[in-house]
Amino acid sequence: MSEVLKEVIEANQSYAKTFGDKSKLAMPPARHFAILTCMDARLDPAKYAGLSEGDAHVIRNAGGRASDDAIRSLVISHKLLGTKEWFVIHHTDCGMESFTDEIMNDLLASSLKTASVDSSGWHDSGEGPGSTEGKYINWLTISDNAKSVLEDVLRIRNHPLVSKDIPIYGYIFDVASGELKEIPEATEAGKIS
Amino acid sequence: MSEVLKEVIEANQSYAKTFGDKSKLAMPPARHFAILTCMDARLDPAKYAGLSEGDAHVIRNAGGRASDDAIRSLVISHKLLGTKEWFVIHHTDCGMESFTDEIMNDLLASSLKTASVDSSGWHDSGEGPGSTEGKYINWLTISDNAKSVLEDVLRIRNHPLVSKDIPIYGYIFDVASGELKEIPEATEAGKIS
Structure with missing residues (x-):
């Protein structure tokens, strides 16, 4: 067994010991929203957005891009599990800008x-x-973060399977400060119509 | 501004205030591994697997499926950012089993x-x-969790862009107990060759 595997299993055993009432959480997100963000190791969406278990769907891929698969997930999130607001959150110093x-x-x-x-x-x-x-x-690389957030909000907004009454907010997470910074053009493009 | 948006921004401001040394984290995951898991709101991979910011890539979609987009992310994770072990983690009571x-x-x-x-x-x-x-x-729905983990490990293992020397581990997260349970056939199928 590798060191990583051993550490993960040990950490999980500690977590399970204090699991408590979380066993009673319902499947639909209690706070009715979803976040699409990057897989980057420095990002912890539960911490940077204040989520407890049961609160919100979190979709992550390289870049936090609005790929067909992210849209599959968002449509399921809304249609079957009732999320009503979505965030697209890219970040500074993203690996997707480096190639x-x-x-x-x-x-x-x-x-x-x-x-x-x-x-x-x-x-x-x-x-x-x-x-x-x-x-x-x-590979869905990124040349400019504010632009990629706007593009992805627009792609989701204009997708034929996305309900027009879901607001989509565009943000960038700053890996140097931990702050979420709005991309106003993206949030504007993501408004309900 | 919606209640959710207000709460997320407030939570983020608290997080940023105590960000401290996390501003110095490097882009490549310090613990050199990646987790592919479900977007389900009840799952917090950082908590269930013991991750701190900077440790590991986390890829999430509806079901934690090995979609083309998840494979895009995993290949980038290994090839550009040096992860050397991968987990595929589905979970009990998954929405993807319900339709x-x-x-x-x-x-x-x-x-x-x-x-x-x-x-x-x-x-x-x-x-x-x-x-x-x-x-x-x-939609990549699931009829049997152990089977879906095995299928997804196999799809990743057999993908022509996936290096043969990355072990892939198959697990199910139990939403009733918080425990990770191994799917031995999946981990076996994900062995390095």
Whole structure:
């Protein structure tokens, strides 16, 4: 058993011991909202937005992007589980700003192992099998955070399966301060109509 | 400003006040692992797996499914940000077990507003615009939790962009006890080869 696996299981045993009344929580989010945000390790949406277990849906992927899968999740969140307000929250210093589709595909073509970055760019060990599969994936990289939040709010707002009466708020989490900063154009674009 | 929005902003201001040293965290996850799990409001992966900010990537969608978008995120997590072990964690009493693609599409066809469930099944208000768009989405519903974990570990294991030297562990989170329970067949299928 790896060190990580051991630590996770031990942490879980401590958590389960003090689980208490949380066993009685209902499936639908008690506070009727959902957050779409990035998988970044520095982000803890429960802490940065003040969520307790049972409060809200949290959807996370690389970048916090409004991918088809994020929209699948949001539609289920509203339609079956009653969320009525949604947040799109990207963040400063996002890994998705550090590469392009071309860089990613070149790295994957030379190796599936971990690459590393320095001031001259991304580098690869060159080991491992070649691959052209990366070209079939849109990595959804980000060039400007405020723009990506606006784009994603707009994509959700305009999706034919998204009810017009759900407000969508656009924010950026600042990894240097812990603060959520609104992107007013995004929140404006996400207004109910 | 809605009550939810006000509460989130207030909670965030408290969090930012005590942010301290977290401003110095690096982008790559310090503990070099990633968790793919469900968006369910009752799940707090940081709590159930013992994560601090900076420790691990957390990817979440409806069901914790190994969708193309989850795989996009996992490949970025490994290739650019160095995670070396992955968990797939579904859970008991998942909303994804409560409906089928057909039910979802019927509900969406009659209304985009929230539906409700009782002992005779899902019901819809019948209001709102009709839609056939739902038929273009695979909702990735779940009929058996242990099976869905195994399927998702296998899909990730067999993906051409996933390095063979990343172990993938399969677990179910029990919403009645807070415990993580291993699905041994899934962890076995996720072994490095």
